[in-house]
Amino acid sequence: MHPILEKIKLSDAVYLLKISAKHTASAKPGQFVMLQPTELSEPIPLSILETFDGGFTCLVKVVGRTSYQIVEEAQELYYVAGPLGKPFPIEDYGKVVFYTYSWGIAPALMIAKALKEKGNYITLQHTSEDFYLREEAQRVFDEVIHDKGLKVFEADLVVSVGSNSLSKSLVFLYPNAPIKSMVNVHMLDAVGLCLVCRVRVEGSYVLACCDGPWFDAHKVDWDNLIEREGTYQEQERVAFEEYKKILKRKELKGNG
Ligand code: FES
Known part of the structure; x- marks a missing residue:
């Protein structure tokens, strides 16, 4: 498991996260990671903002179930893959x-x-x-x-x-x-x-x-x-709505 060390709310839909994942600390500019909050969640790709000795920081924008689950519930992540993709070529362009x-x-x-x-x-x-x-x-x-x-x-x-x-x-x-x-x-x-x-x-x-x-x-x-871009829009909408209902039920149970 990979603890979320910091979660800073930048707006209603966007959070800055600091995540512990030693294997990602070697990431180069332009690379990304795949994050999965639980074993059953859909993994999502996220660009890296910065690395530090034990992991990385990133922006998470809530666009569907997994991103919502990460900012709303997750204290740690089940799976973090990366660094992935080819780095951006860093040269003297002018x-x-x-x-x-x-x-x-x-x-x-x-x-x-x-x-x-x-x-x-x-x-x-x-x-x-x-x-x-x-x-x-x-x-x-x-x-x-x-x-x-x-x-x-x-x-x-x-x-x-x-x-x-x-x-x-x-x-x-x-x-x-x-x-x-x-x-x-x-x-x-x-x-x-x-x-x-x-x-x-x-x-x-x-x-x-x-x-x-x-x-x-x-x-x-x-x-x-x-x-x-909109290929899975309907499936994403349904999954997101279902997840919100699950959260609501948990909240009601907690209050009951
Ligand atoms: S994400 Fe499956 S082939 Fe690239």
Whole structure:
């Protein structure tokens, strides 16, 4: 079991968690973990914000049953797999412009810190209303813009994370600049067996869990990913509602 050492509420739906899991402490910027609160829960992928000697920190946004269970009930996690995925390549690019949406600020911060150490000049445009970890972003990035309307900057590399639609828009805004984007896909096993996380890149399927999650945005079939975003929406809604009922019953029993 992996104790949750800290749980800080940043908003009604978003928490900052510090989790004890020694094997994840070696994670590199851009990698992720799979978390499972109990033996019977569905595992979910989460990006790493930071590592420390005995584990990692991450942002958890409540989007369904498992994420709710983690922030609402869990004091420890049954299973933590990782670090997973290919790290983001940390090089001296020059001017790097990040575009983030919602929880995307977490992986962006870890990558930005490493790019800054390499001597890059880094700009951030955060594009969603919720802007978690804003103060930390202001410390790490050379420039921070908070605006929904996408602006174009001089860039040797563009990075996007947090939304497939955002990444798709950047392909049109920056037809000639290299863009590295994290794809948002469902994941089940994260070891390359279930194929749930397939991504069409230049006409062939690759796997986000093993080959990604970072890809050349110019080569990704974003329409295909966006179309699949709602595939399990109904099942997720039902599972979430069922879980809330279980919690309610527990609460009533506790009060009785
Ligand atoms: S999550 Fe199953 S193959 Fe990637």
